Amino acid sequence: GENVEQHPSTLSVQEGDSAVIKCTYSDSASNYFPWYKQELGKRPQLIIDIRSNVGEKKDQRIAVTLNKTAKHFSLHITETQPEDSAVYFCAAAQGGSEKLVFGKGTKLTVNP
Amino acid sequence: DAMVIQNPRYQVTQFGKPVTLSCSQTLNHNVMYWYQQKSSQAPKLLFHYYDKDFNNEADTPDNFQSRRPNTSFCFLDIRSPGLGDAAMYLCATSRDWRTGVDEQYFGPGTRLTVT
Numbered sequence: 061g062e063n064v065e066q067h068p069s070t071l072s073v074q075e076g077d078s079a080v081i082k083c084t085y086s087d088s089a090s091n092y093f094p095w096y097k098q099e100l101g102k103r104p105q106l107i108i109d110i111r112s113n114v115g116e117k118k119d120q121r122i123a124v125t126l127n128k129t130a131k132h133f134s135l136h137i138t139e140t141q142p143e144d145s146a147v148y149f150c151a152a153a154q155g156g157s158e159k160l161v162f163g164k165g166t167k168l169t170v171n172p
Numbered sequence: 173d174a175m176v177i178q179n180p181r182y183q184v185t186q187f188g189k190p191v192t193l194s195c196s197q198t199l200n201h202n203v204m205y206w207y208q209q210k211s212s213q214a215p216k217l218l219f220h221y222y223d224k225d226f227n228n229e230a231d232t233p234d235n236f237q238s239r240r241p242n243t244s245f246c247f248l249d250i251r252s253p254g255l256g257d258a259a260m261y262l263c264a265t266s267r268d269w270r271t272g273v274d275e276q277y278f279g280p281g282t283r284l285t286v287t
Binding site: 092094102103104105106109149158159160162163164165167 | 203212213214215217220222262266274275276277278279280281
């Protein structure tokens with residue numbers, strides 16, 4: 061089955077800096093890669109996703125890149141703000157399946 | 173407007189006393205999921221329904237059961253809660269994946285405490 065590795069587990073940046081979180085997956089048939097943000101005590105919320113027919117997607121300060129050959133995808137947050145502080149989870153959907161496999165999460169802290 | 177609703181938001185139960193958590197959705201999505209999330213961990217899928225078809229994860233304990241009486245509602249039953257079952261339980265929904273994998277919408281979760 062699919063296995064998703066996520067790094068780093070914790071990340072601390074200064075406000076205004078960029079943050080990058082990386083994930084690798086094992087199943088070459090996976091075709092959908094969402095990123096979720098979860099603030100303490102709240103639900104995971106989708107912030108951006110990418111499908112396997114696209115290499116990059118951007119939404120304001122957030123971007124995701126996908127390298128199918130290397131089987132890795134990354135989340136990029138530019139001009140970080142304190143409200144970006146949260147746990148971020150990457151996930152991959154196994155090809156032909158409605159199930160998501162999650163990475164273990166990255167706790168991002170943005171220091172004012 | 174709330175799309176995935178979970179009740180109660182907080183539940184305290186005694187060791188071994190059965191408990192039921194509920195989830196409802198206004199999205200008319202075919203797929204409903206139950207996840208268990210412990211502190212500082214990723215959500216762990218317990219099972220999911222595609223319409224009325226139940227799909228159990230291989231490592232989900234028999235202590236956890238689920239019911240989906242109609243499209244809108246889904247229940248998680250914990251038959252004999254143990255201290256290790258204390259966690260946040262998240263319900264999620266998604267559209268018909270057979271037309272393309274799609275976003276999962278999460279409910280706010282039910283925080284279960286076992287005393």
